[in-house]
Amino acid sequence: MASRNHNFIFMLISFLILHAMILFASAGWLPFSAKHVIIFNKLVTRATLVLHCRNKGEDKGVFSLGPGDSFDFRFRVNLRKTTVYIHLADRDDNPKSKVGICSECIWSIYEPAPCRDRRDGGQPYCFPWAS
Template identity: 35%
Template sequence: MIPFNNSKHGMMVSLILILMWLSEFSSIVDAKRHVRIINELDEGLTLTVHCQSKDDDLGVHQLAYNTSFDWGFNDNWWGTTLFYCHIEWLHGKKDFDAYNARKQQCVECWWTAKTDALYYLVYETGQTTTYEWQR
């Protein structure tokens, strides 16, 4: 019988535990996120949307009534993912963080522009927050 080396066994167990922890952490950090901005202003009113992160400019989009602009992404390893947007229409505008990993833990983050306000919905929980338009 070959003698069992405790230090090698301990090192192997530690390595397995670290790999399991990293795998679990990776699945949390790599959770796919989805942001949607919806124009529900009124028929005939266009919503201009410009969103970006530090690394990605998603461009300017003109949303007709009842259309949306969507994008998906994964959080970065540092937990600092941030997408910010400027939106405007005939009677208002708003600058806001569409997704901030340090503040929001939504998987489906929905922003709906209506004539009275901008509404943020965390799809998973149904929690809604209202933001007034800047005139």
């Protein structure tokens, strides 16, 4: 009888841990969370936007986006959450940041600033260009 109780407790704890991991992963709170980044050229001057998407460990190459064009890519946040493209883990993969977590991160590029669009249709979050 004791081994049945141990097996039941083990299975229950395993189920709860697995369930919690699925919930945290779907909310983007775990390392290796999947991200889908979409970048739109919304330059008012209708200029071509040239992107060079690279991270410390991977170079996705140089891309030219005409007016209204978009480019997308997928990646997983690394264990130390130091993955950087246009995505910053402390900003875009942190439930405590003012902009919240995004698993589908949609960026509109304007002359004054790059802006991350909000899924609820509210005002986008715009950030100053890095100097």
